[in-house]
Amino acid sequence: MTNTPPPAGGPRRPSDRLLQIAVALFGIGILAVVAIFVTPIVSDSxxxxxxxxxxxxxxxxxxxxxxxxxxxxxxxR
Structure with a gap:
């Protein structure tokens, strides 16, 4: 028998959900930082x-x- 990886469309591990949440939160945070710097340039507020x-x-x-x-x-282990 050979060790073949599970199919790509198989069930996800719970830790994969943690990575998706981490990437989403980080992306939202970076977009907010960009918006903080762009807001005074675009408007006077x-x-x-x-x-x-x-x-x-x-x-x-x-x-x-x-x-x-x-x-x-x-x-x-």
């Missing part, structure tokens, strides 16, 4: 407080990505 709140999702997503990397990289 300052960015809203909600943009600063969304910008705090970038480090949360980064930390979740680190947790995913450490969790999925551990060796099975």
């Amino acid at each position: 300052s960015p809203g407080l909600w943009l600063y709140g969304l910008a705090m999702l970038a480090p949360v997503g980064f930390l979740l990505g680190l947790v995913f990397a450490l969790w999925s990289g551990r060796r099975a």
